[in-house]
Amino acid sequence: QKEVEQDPGPLSVPEGAIVSLNCTYSNSAFQYFMWYRQYSRKGPELLMYTYSSGNKEDGRFTAQVDKSSKYISLFIRDSQPSDSATYLCAMSALGNNRLAFGKGNQVVVIP
Amino acid sequence: DADVTQTPRNRITKTGKRIMLECSQTKGHDRMYWYRQDPGLGLRLIYYSFDVKDINKGEISDGYSVSRQAQAKFSLSLESAIPNQTALYFCATQGHKNTEAFFGQGTRLTVV
Numbered sequence: 001q002k003e004v005e006q007d008p009g010p011l012s013v014p015e016g017a018i019v020s021l022n023c024t025y026s027n028s029a030f031q032y033f034m035w036y037r038q039y040s041r042k043g044p045e046l047l048m049y050t051y052s053s054g055n056k057e058d059g060r061f062t063a064q065v066d067k068s069s070k071y072i073s074l075f076i077r078d079s080q081p082s083d084s085a086t087y088l089c090a091m092s093a094l095g096n097n098r099l100a101f102g103k104g105n106q107v108v109v110i111p
Numbered sequence: 112d113a114d115v116t117q118t119p120r121n122r123i124t125k126t127g128k129r130i131m132l133e134c135s136q137t138k139g140h141d142r143m144y145w146y147r148q149d150p151g152l153g154l155r156l157i158y159y160s161f162d163v164k165d166i167n168k169g170e171i172s173d174g175y176s177v178s179r180q181a182q183a184k185f186s187l188s189l190e191s192a193i194p195n196q197t198a199l200y201f202c203a204t205q206g207h208k209n210t211e212a213f214f215g216q217g218t219r220l221t222v223v
Contacts, residue, residue, distance in 0.1 A: 008151055032210045043201055043214030092210055103153030
């Protein structure tokens with residue numbers, strides 16, 4: 001079993017819809033949870049960062065972490081065509097900053 | 112100028128050739144990483160280095176080698192390139208106390 005599981009299937013949504021992405025993980029030592037956004041032909045960039053369990057909101061983006069279920073989510077409200085990108089979850093353990101990545105989800109927002 | 116710079120951005124090479132991908136950073140970070148990205152497989156760690164004298168294998172190091180020439184420079188070599196090494200390669204840096212990783216723009220390598 002990989003440390004981080006993310007269903008890589010592409011996701012197409014109409015503009016304005018809510019996008020829901022999620023990852024599961026197996027390593028209970030993970031404490032730091034991130035979502036990276038990668039536009040075509042670019043490197044990944046940090047989008048959201050959460051420490052331990054809970055929710056974090058930043059504009060149209062909400063990140064949720066449920067450590068008891070080893071499950072993290074990213075929600076994008078009022079999706080825009082500019083949100084079309086690949087979204088990768090990543091996580092690391094306290095004292096070991098090496099990141100474990102999910103496979104990424106390609107999201108297409110259709111105008 | 113980009114904080115993490117990779118050269119070249121694109122490269123086509125023949126099977127059996129030696130090729131080096133270079134990465135330099137201006138962020139002053141100790142930690143540097145090399146990943147490859149393939150469709151459906153995500154980012155896979157090849158090698159990483161926590162300082163100039165430290166080199167560690169990642170999950171897919173076979174067929175690759177690295178050199179950490181200075182804090183700011185980390186190069187990846189393919190001693191004898193093969194077609195299944197065709198991929199998008201990313202260099203990343205990370206501060207000692209920070210978790211966020213900063214990525215370069217990537218090198219698209221094609222081995223024919």
